Amino acid sequence: MIATKGYAAMNAGEQLTEWNFERRAVGPNDVQFDIQYCGVCHSDLHQIRNDWFPGIFPMVPGHEIVGRVIAVGENVSKFKLGDLVGTGCMVDSCGDCSSCKHGEEQYCENGSVSTYNGLNKYTDGMPTYGGYSKTIVVKEDFVLNVPENLPLSGVAPLLCAGITTYSPLRHWKVGKGHKLAVLGLGGLGHMAVKFGVAFGAEVTVLSTSENKREDAMKLGAHQFVVTKDEAQFNAVKDSFDFILDTVSAPHDIAAYMGLLKTNGVHICVGVPSEPSVIPAFALIGNRKSLAGSMIGGIEETQEMLDFCGENNIVSEVEVIDMAYIDKAYERMEKNDVKYRFVIDMATL
Template sequence: MIGTKGYAAQSPTTDLAPWDFDRREVGAHDVQFDIQYCGVCHSDLHQIRNDWFEGIFPMVPGHEIVGRVVKVGDQVTKFKVGDIAGTGCMVNSCRTCENCKDGLEQYCLHGNTQTYNSLDSYGDGSPTYGGYSNTIVVNEDFVLHVSDKTDLAATAPLLCAGITTYSPLRHWKVGKGHKLAVLGLGGLGHMGVKFGVAFGAEVTVLSTSPKKEEDAKKLGAHHFVVTSDPAQVEAVKGSFDFILDTVSAPHDFNFYLSLLRTNGTHICVGVPPEPAEIAAFSLLGGRKSVAGSGIGGIKETQEMLDFCAENNIVSDIELIDIKDIHTAYERMEKGDVRYRFVIDMATL
């Protein structure tokens, strides 16, 4: 076994603290890489608190992971020692179902294995532990190539926040000639703006906070609408082809559906804690759709990383020491981050 240092929550009511544990030895098809940076996702906080479902404890969060390969299995063909590698939200899947064969491992019909807080039912059945640690072992099919010409710390959040916004925009072929509204300007939203602009769409940020307008424009947004201002809202009613909804707090879907034009689509990538109530008339009056999207598959995630490297796209981040993770969580809950915390794992 490989002795590993990490930060773990021992229960839903305890803070993260140093925890030593063992990872499996490197198998024939495994890649081990030492973690240099790990992004902090709001879902990390949700999961250590059991907000969504009962977790597996001790829990080591983290699924925006970038580091350098230190060992590969004797059957590995995709990586060599010294490569820069990344792993996102999943580390295994059944490989045999229709979705897996189509490169949609994120929608594995038998359930994929999450990078943490999951049981690897396609491996030895043991719990998975994430990126708040100094090293990780992952099957080569779920490891991504990361360009060494990018800012590695700012690249880490692409493994979740990046692909979560890239995938739906590509699936719905959002681009030139489309009016895209990005609802919310946080870790996901700021990447949605960057990708929307890069794909050629006319991008508007929808926000309850007037103070975010300057940031939205700096990120490349063409327009900004304060959703608490009736006059601004009235001016954009029925105008958007797509709304990319990144908000994880409760909000009124019917209100935002009114901003879509005929045949418009409201795409949910945020995860509010309560079920949405959508009136049928909000959909019928304009043949509008509400859709959802998770992360991307491995092939699409690699495509996204390559696109970002070629177009100099990274996340806007604040680099922190791991000892400051609880302060980061507190600030994240208040929206006080521009726009993603990333842990420097050298501080572990």
Template sequence: MIAAKGYAALKVHDQLAPWPFERRAVGAHDVQIEILYCGVCHSDLAQINDEWFPGIFPMVPGHEIVGRVVAVGDQVKGFKPGDLAGVGTLAGSCGKCSRCREGQEQYCAEGVVPTYNGLDKFRDNLPTYGGYSDTIVADESFAVHISEKLSLAAVAPLLCAGITTYSPLKHWKVGKGHKLAVLGLGGLGHMAVKFGLALGAEVTVLSTSPKKESDAKELGAHHFVVTTDPAQVAAVSDSFDFILDTVAAPHDFDLYLSLLKVDGVHICVGVPPEGIHVKAFSLLAGRKAIAGSATGGIKETQEMLDFCAAHNIVADIELIDIKDIHTAYERMLKGDVRYRFVIDMATL
């Protein structure tokens, strides 16, 4: 076993605090990564607070993990000590079902093993612990390569916020000639804007906050619409081919569906607590669709990271000391971050 140290919630709703624990020894197909930075995702706080399902405690959050390989198993072929590497939301899958064989591990028929707050059911059935820690051991097939060209700290959020927005844009082939609306301008939304632009779409940001217009334009968005202004909303009725919805708060899906063209698609990547409620005619009148998308598979995550290296795309981040994690959570809930907190693990 490998001695590790991290920050953990010992029980539900607990404050994170230093916690020593053990990682598994490096197996034949494993890589051990010294964690240098870990992004802070809204889902970290949600899982500490059991907002989605009962958690496994003690819980070490964090699934936007980047660092440097320090050891590899004797059967590892894709990594060597010294390589930059990352681990995202997935730690394992069955590897045998049709979805896994097609590179869609995130939809494994047997259920994925999450990077934290899960049981490693395909290995030892022990709890998984995330990236608010100094080291992690991962199967090489669930680790990704990171380019030396990019700021490593700013790459960390790409492992969740990045792939969560890149995957649906690629799946629906969003690109040149399309009008893409990005609903919400936070950690996910700002990545959706960057990817939409890089893929050649005409990008509009939809937001309830007029104050975000300057931020949207700074990111390169072509247009901005305040969705609490009826005149602005009316002006973009029947306008968009796609809406990428990053909002995790309750919102009016019927309103946004009215902004889609015939055959338009409203793609949900946020998780509203009250679910999705829509009137049937909002879909029928225009052959419109509501779709959902989770994270991407490992092959697609590597594709996304390579795309980012080629287009010089990283997240806009604020680097924090791990002792300030709860202040960061408070600010995150208020939307007071542009656009993602990242923990400097040297402060652990």
């Protein structure tokens, strides 16, 4: 076993505190890397609070993890000491089901293993602990190469916020000739804008806050709509081919579906803590679709990282000390971050 330390919630809803714990020893197919940066995702807060399902405590959050390799198992062929690598939301899957065989491990029919708040059911059956820590041991197949030319702090959120928005845009082949609306300009939304623009779509940001207009335009958006302004909202009805919904707070999805063209698709990637009600008439009148998407498979995530390296795309971040995490959560709930907190793990 490997002794390390991190920040953990000892019980549901509690503030995080420093915690000493053990990782498994490096097995023949494992990679160990020391963590340099870890992004702070809204789902970290949801899981600490048991908003979605009962958690496994103590809980070490964090699934936007980057660092350098310090050990590899005897069977590892893809990585060597010193490589710059990352790990996102998964650390294992069954590898045998149809989804896994098609490179969509996130939809593993036998259940993928979450980077934290999960159980290593395909290895030792022990709880998984995330990236708010000094070091991590991950199966080689779930470790990713990180481009050396990008600022590392800005890369970390690509492992969740990046792939969560990249994957649906690629799946629905969003690009030139399409009008894309990005609902919400936060950690997910700002990445959706960057990718949508990079893919050639005409991008409009839908936001409740006028004060995000300038940032949206700087990120490359072509239009900005304040959704609380009835005139602005009504002016873009029947306008969009796609809406990428990144909002994690309760909101009226049916109202936004009125902004879609015939055959338009509303894609949910944000996860509110309360369910939404969608009247059938919001869908059938113009053959609209309501869809969802969750991160991406390992091959697609590597594709996304390579694309970002080639196009100099990273997340907009505020780097924080580990001890600042509870204050960061408070600010995150108030949307007081542009646009992702990232922890400098050297401060742990």
